[in-house]
Amino acid sequence: MNEDVHSLLGPYAVGALDDAEREAFERHLDACADCREDVASFGEVTASLAEAEAVAPPVELRARVMDAAARTPQLPPIVGDLPDAGEAGPRLAPLGRQGHPSALDSQPDASVTPLSRPVRGMADETSDAVDPNQESRPREHARARRSRSLLVAAASVLALAAVGLGWGLSQDDPGDSLAMEREVMMIASAPDAHSMDLDLGSTHIVVSDRMEAFAVMGTSTPMPDKGMEYQLWLVMEDGTKVAGPTFMPGDDGEVMTMMHVDLAGAMAIGVTIEPEGGSAAPTSEVIAEVAL
Amino acid sequence: MAERHLRAVRGGDEPSRTAARPEDGASRSARLDALLSLTARGDARAFEDLYDAVSASVLGLALRVVRDRDMAEDIAQEVLVEVWRRASRFDRSQGTARSWILTIAHRRAVDRVRSEQAHSERLRQHGAQHEVDPDRPDHVVDTMHREWESARVRAGLAHLTERQREAIELTFYQGRTHREMAQLLGIPLGTAKARVRDGLIKLRDAWEVES
Structure with missing residues (x-):
């Protein structure tokens, strides 16, 4: 059986498997480092074949894509994931589902209320959508900062510790973990940050309305069952749940993740355990929750 | 949940936005990796640069597979928006950005071909068309x-x-x-x-x- 699955490597690399075979092969990939390596190198081969076919797109296509992207929320990052976690690449992306090949909105999670890091004015020629100065915003409120609670100060220290211990180990891309560290520090040190206990090991949620974000950090978080991850949800006043990032404890049980989201209209932040890669809507009971 | 704000996170590893000289395959590939990483953080300008770097390949691949210009453009649009949407799920340890994007494009095009009419019919109707759009001179x-x-x-x-x-x-x-x-x-x-x-x-x- 295993040998048989192994032989699907070539057809998989050129997209010549049906759905069932592809799923079988992707399960095999999780366990076969040799095949993963071949898939990556064959991916370069087929990419070269594709690039040789390049055709200049019409000018309007660019505007159409930018316009559509501006209205399309991005999926939240999968935080602290394992090398083979969920939707790491096309390999496990639900793109190959037959029957709805055309529509983005056939994706299971495309209809969810906007997620973290939504876009504003992306197609705007003035290009003010990306404002690096926003990052320095909390520093402009030094006066307010002095009044922040000891609890938050403690949380900041915890954040530093967690970054040092957990993050560097679990992320391949040091740029990403640095970015995460900065983001979490920004939230924890925001003038209006407040911390709440989350019943998931020794975990806190630090919320900042001003930063439009919250961070989760802690220690002693139990490892979920194999193939499962924690996922954050923003519980809205009307009862809907906005999908947040998934996260996994590090080896020592440290967790750290964050989500940029407008907290207006949100009444709670909850955690569920979901299959790797996360879900568009919760598939299990909330195991921990804090009211906002 | 109306207006939300984009906040881009930048490291010191920002790729050059304009390539003034021809790139070899490896540096082009590395540039795409960096642009996709920035896109994953909500950087709209990085996404525009990424579009400029890969849209011709995405469209050309779709066209080669589906052999229909309108359909190929639809696919290219869907794929590129999908790249924006799913950018955070790109995992460099599994392969390059270039391969990730073109795999998405290929899968989408193949799905369309398989779900539409039979190949023979398509070829009879459209033949193998592969014209270059005259509207837009290519970037050198x-x-x-x-x-x-x-x-x-x-x-x-x-x-x-x-x-x-x-x-x-x-x-x-x-x-x-x-x-x-x-x-x-x-x-x-x-x-x-x-x-x-x-x-x-x-x-x-x-x-x-x-x-």
């Missing part, structure tokens, strides 16, 4: 890279046996499954699988030796 760098890549691919394909070339053509370019390929050629499934794999290995080896 892109054109140089494309010509280089085309020549490289032609040279690589010349290493294949006729049967291996046919295997790649039927599966990768025409979107047939390996079962359909075996049936069409009247060969055992194992032979079909092996021809595809051997063809890929030969191309990989040819391009590795060259670089």
Whole structure:
């Protein structure tokens, strides 16, 4: 059986498997480092074949894509994931589902209320959508900062510790973990940050309305069952749940993740355990929750 | 939940936004990796640069597979928006950004082909059309890279046996499954699988030796 699955490597690399075979092969990939390596190198081969076919797109296509992207929320990052976690690449992306090949909105999670890091004015020629100065915003409120609670100060220290211990180990891309560290520090040190206990090991949620974000950090978080991850949800006043990032404890049980989201209209932040890669809507009971 | 704000996170590793000189394959690939990482953090300008770098390949691949200009443009649009949407799920440890994006494009195009009318019908209706859009002169760098890549691919394909070339053509370019390929050629499934794999290995080896 295993040998048989192994032989699907070539057809998989050129997209010549049906759905069932592809799923079988992707399960095999999780366990076969040799095949993963071949898939990556064959991916370069087929990419070269594709690039040789390049055709200049019409000018309007660019505007159409930018316009559509501006209205399309991005999926939240999968935080602290394992090398083979969920939707790491096309390999496990639900793109190959037959029957709805055309529509983005056939994706299971495309209809969810906007997620973290939504876009504003992306197609705007003035290009003010990306404002690096926003990052320095909390520093402009030094006066307010002095009044922040000891609890938050403690949380900041915890954040530093967690970054040092957990993050560097679990992320391949040091740029990403640095970015995460900065983001979490920004939230924890925001003038209006407040911390709440989350019943998931020794975990806190630090919320900042001003930063439009919250961070989760802690220690002693139990490892979920194999193939499962924690996922954050923003519980809205009307009862809907906005999908947040998934996260996994590090080896020592440290967790750290964050989500940029407008907290207006949100009444709670909850955690569920979901299959790797996360879900568009919760598939299990909330195991921990804090009211906002 | 109306207005939300984009907040881009930047490291010190920002890729150059304008390439003033021709790039080799490796540095182009690294630039795409960096642009996709920035896109994953909500950087709209990085996404625009990424669009400029990959849209021609995405469209050309879709066109080669579906053989219909309008359909190919629809696919290209869907794929590129999907790249924006799913950028955070890109995992460099599984492969390059260039491969990730073009795999999404290929899968989407093949899905469309399989769910639409039969190949023969499509070919009868449209033939193999592959015209270049006259509206937009190519960026010089892109054109140089494309010509280089085309020549490289032609040279690589010349290493294949006729049967291996046919295997790649039927599966990768025409979107047939390996079962359909075996049936069409009247060969055992194992032979079909092996021809595809051997063809890929030969191309990989040819391009590795060259670089």
